[in-house]
Amino acid sequence: MSEAMAESAPDARVDINELPGRGFLNVRLDPRDKHAVKSAEQVLGQAMPLVANTYSSGTHRVYWLGPDEWLIETDAENAAALSGELGEALADFNVAINDVSGGHVAQRLSGPESRTVLAKGCTIDLHPREFGPGQCARTALARATVLLAAGSEPDSYTIIAARSFTDYLRHWLTHAAKK
Amino acid sequence: MLLIECPWCGPRAETEFSYGGEAGIVRPLDPDALSDEEWADYLFYRANPRGAHRELWNHAHGCRRWFGVERDTVSYRIAGSFRLGPAGSETGKGANTERDD
Ligand SMILES: [Zn+2]
Numbered sequence: 237m238s239e240a241m242a243e244s245a246p247d248a249r250v251d252i253n254e255l256p257g258r259g260f261l262n263v264r265l266d267p268r269d270k271h272a273v274k275s276a277e278q279v280l281g282q283a284m285p286l287v288a289n290t291y292s293s294g295t296h297r298v299y300w301l302g303p304d305e306w307l308i309e310t311d312a313e314n315a316a317a318l319s320g321e322l323g324e325a326l327a328d329f330n331v332a333i334n335d336v337s338g339g340h341v342a343q344r345l346s347g348p349e350s351r352t353v354l355a356k357g358c359t360i361d362l363h364p365r366e367f368g369p370g371q372c373a374r375t376a377l378a379r380a381t382v383l384l385a386a387g388s389e390p391d392s393y394t395i396i397a398a399r400s401f402t403d404y405l406r407h408w409l410t411h412a413a414k415k
Numbered sequence: 416m417l418l419i420e421c422p423w424c425g426p427r428a429e430t431e432f433s434y435g436g437e438a439g440i441v442r443p444l445d446p447d448a449l450s451d452e453e454w455a456d457y458l459f460y461r462a463n464p465r466g467a468h469r470e471l472w473n474h475a476h477g478c479r480r481w482f483g484v485e486r487d488t489v490s491y492r493i494a495g496s497f498r499l500g501p502a503g504s505e506t507g508k509g510a511n512t513e514r515d516d
Contacts, residue, residue: 288423288478302478303423359428373424376431376476 249349250413252406255342255394259315261308262301263322264332272329279318279325280308291372291385299372299383299396307383309396312337341402345409346392354384354393356412364390378408420496421474422482435471437461438483438499465489471499 265272273284282294284306291299296318297309310318319335326333345354351362357378361367364386372385382405383396397405417429443449443457462468468488473481485494 288425302480305478359430374477374479375427379430381476 250345250347250353250409252409253344253346254402254406255344257312258340258342259310259312259318259335259337260340260396261310261315261319261322262332262334262336263306263308264304265326265329266304269329272326272331275325275329276322279321289373290370293370293388297385297394299385301374301383307336307340307396309342339399340396341399343395343397343402343406344387344392345395346387346389348391349413350391350393353409353412357408358384360384362386377405378412380405417491417493419472419484419493421477421480422496422498423480424474424477427474427477431474431476432472433475435473435481437463438469438471463488467494472496 263276265276267273267284267286273286276284280294280296280298282296282298283292284298285292285300288300288303291297295310299307299309301307308318315335315337319333322333354377355362358375360373360375367373367386369386369388372383374381374383376382377384377395377397380397380401382401383394385394385396387393395405418426419429419432420426421432440457440461443453446454449457466487466489467485469483469485471481472484473479481499483497483499485497486492487494
């Protein structure tokens with residue numbers, strides 16, 4: 237795209253929207269403890285994804301972050317209650333549940349060029365064959381640590397990052413979309 | 416840029432990782448029993464070989480886990496990755512990764 241066109245059509249290729257009212261819980265547990273996994277799943281009403289770099293969808297979204305770590309995205313209003321329920325159900329297990337809602341922000345990136353724009357600052361292979369619906373990756377986007385998830389619709393992504401990086405990432409994405 | 420195989424996340428770019436030096440350095444069980452020379456050897460001295468080197472990496476932008484990599488210090492070729500555990504229990508050796516340049 238020429239400079240002139242880029243100037244005349246800023247931000248036309250992607251939409252960046254902060255997802256309002258999202259709450260986040262960080263969960264640590266040993267997945268080899270099948271009872272703990274099952275107890276968590278009963279509270280959540282959906283699977284704890286045990287495969288690396290995947291997430292489960294349902295009432296909440298449960299993202300795999302590491303071999304013993306998950307991030308639950310839920311309604312902000314519901315986060316404290318869900319944290320309590322999980323804590324109660326998992327009281328007998330060696331787990332940690334932390335409400336990290338205040339520290340995280342989710343943004344949705346969509347539009348036909350969203351993959352191209354992301355690829356300017358991200359080294360993972362974003363082709364839908366490699367990174368499709370149900371897949372997520374904690375990775376670096378423009379040098380910031382983000383949790384990137386492929387949406388169920390093509391060319392739509394969720395970017396969850398530390399609140400302090402949100403403005404930076406939005407500016408970077410807006411700028412990357414212009415050229 | 417190196418392509419490093421995280422034992423959990425798979426191959427990722429070198430920029431997602433931080434380097435942790437030589438692997439297999441065991442902290443002395445009783446530091447008080449060591450001479451200054453032995454303590455300094457544990458703290459500061461490393462093998463720094465020319466050739467195969469087993470070293471620690473942290474997947475800092477990813478799953479945040481420490482793991483081991485065997486890398487040739489001359490060619491930078493990576494022979495494989497391994498998970499850390501008690502001595503002798505290394506498992507999950509990753510697939511071979513070639514230098515991506
Ligand atoms: Zn990893």
